[in-house]
Amino acid sequence: MRIRFGYRDLTHPGGTLGALQESQHLLPDMEALQAQMADDGYLLLRGLIDRAKVQRARETVLNHMNEQSVLSPGAPVLEGVMPRGGRGAKLQRIAAHEDVRNVLEADELFAFFAGYFGEPALTFHFKWMRAVGNEQYTGAHYDFVYMGRGSPRLHTVWIPLGDTTVDHGTLVVCRGSHNLPAFAPIRDTYGRMDVDRDGIDGWFTKDPMEIVEKFGGEWQTGEFFMGDVILFGMHTMHASTTNLTNRFRLSCDVRFQPASEPADERWVAGGPGHTVHGVEELVPIEEARRRWGLPV
Numbered sequence: 001m002r003i004r005f006g007y008r009d010l011t012h013p014g015g016t017l018g019a020l021q022e023s024q025h026l027l028p029d030m031e032a033l034q035a036q037m038a039d040d041g042y043l044l045l046r047g048l049i050d051r052a053k054v055q056r057a058r059e060t061v062l063n064h065m066n067e068q069s070v071l072s073p074g075a076p077v078l079e080g081v082m083p084r085g086g087r088g089a090k091l092q093r094i095a096a097h098e099d100v101r102n103v104l105e106a107d108e109l110f111a112f113f114a115g116y117f118g119e120p121a122l123t124f125h126f127k128w129m130r131a132v133g134n135e136q137y138t139g140a141h142y143d144f145v146y147m148g149r150g151s152p153r154l155h156t157v158w159i160p161l162g163d164t165t166v167d168h169g170t171l172v173v174c175r176g177s178h179n180l181p182a183f184a185p186i187r188d189t190y191g192r193m194d195v196d197r198d199g200i201d202g203w204f205t206k207d208p209m210e211i212v213e214k215f216g217g218e219w220q221t222g223e224f225f226m227g228d229v230i231l232f233g234m235h236t237m238h239a240s241t242t243n244l245t246n247r248f249r250l251s252c253d254v255r256f257q258p259a260s261e262p263a264d265e266r267w268v269a270g271g272p273g274h275t276v277h278g279v280e281e282l283v284p285i286e287e288a289r290r291r292w293g294l295p296v
């Protein structure tokens with residue numbers, strides 16, 4: 001299959017992107033799952049959420065998009081950062097619909113994280129709903145820069161709201177980016193930033209392949225099916241493949257952490273969200289990378 005990753009046209013499978021490791025067979029052995037997370041920086045749990053619930057959520061989101069007429073050709077689509085107002089706000093509203101919330105705040109997720117954390121979990125109020133259009137993709141980043149003010153055990157859960165082939169825009173994780181010594185210079189600089197405090201661009205690069213060329217690790221992805229989830233921590237570099245199809249890729253990424261730990265105030269109920277996006281004078285990432293002594 002012909003796919004695109006950032007600027008690069010590739011073939012998959014069998015090309016430069018590796019295959020994701022599946023971990024659902026380890027359930028409910030939380031120690032084994034934690035060990036797998038420590039090794040890989042992510043857990044792919046196929047079929048964790050009831051597929052029929054995800055199908056219902058997908059239909060509700062699509063109906064909503066149709067009603068809002070956001071399916072018009074050429075309409076702007078969501079990228080890495082949720083814009084204020086406009087389409088983002090419209091999709092954010094549908095995240096509160098019962099059919100969708102049954103997936104984004106699924107009992108299966110709370111049950112999983114209660115076991116994984118060894119205590120009840122909380123989830124951020126804000127949901128990053130995405131309808132990613134043709135030629136759109138997400139550049140490589142650590143989530144810490146967007147939501148790192150609270151618990152060190154905060155995890156992202158990426159939930160496809162449709163069966164998603166790699167040419168439709170799948171999540172890609174960089175195995176090794178969370179623990180390889182070669183990534184320490186990135187983790188210790190970019191990986192300590194806060195986009196609202198430091199005024200940097202959120203993405204480390206628009207060309208994710210340069211990361212493995214310069215620092216090592218392996219980008220891994222695969223086809224996703226409704227019901228699958230992939231979880232990762234705040235210092236696992238990730239991105240998405242480009243959507244080369246003419247259909248929106250629907251997904252949502254949500255966050256879970258131990259309920260007893262502090263939460264990033266921007267994303268819990270009543271939080272302001274990002275506070276400085278859209279403000280001029282962002283430091284371009286190339287400039288920031290030069291200042292950090294990282295190759296550009």
Ligand SMILES: O=C(O)CCC(=O)C(=O)O
Pocket residue numbers: 130132137138143156157158171238239240251253
């Ligand atoms: O869905 C995407 O394109 C990006 C998702 C993402 O960056 C995340 O889950 O943190």
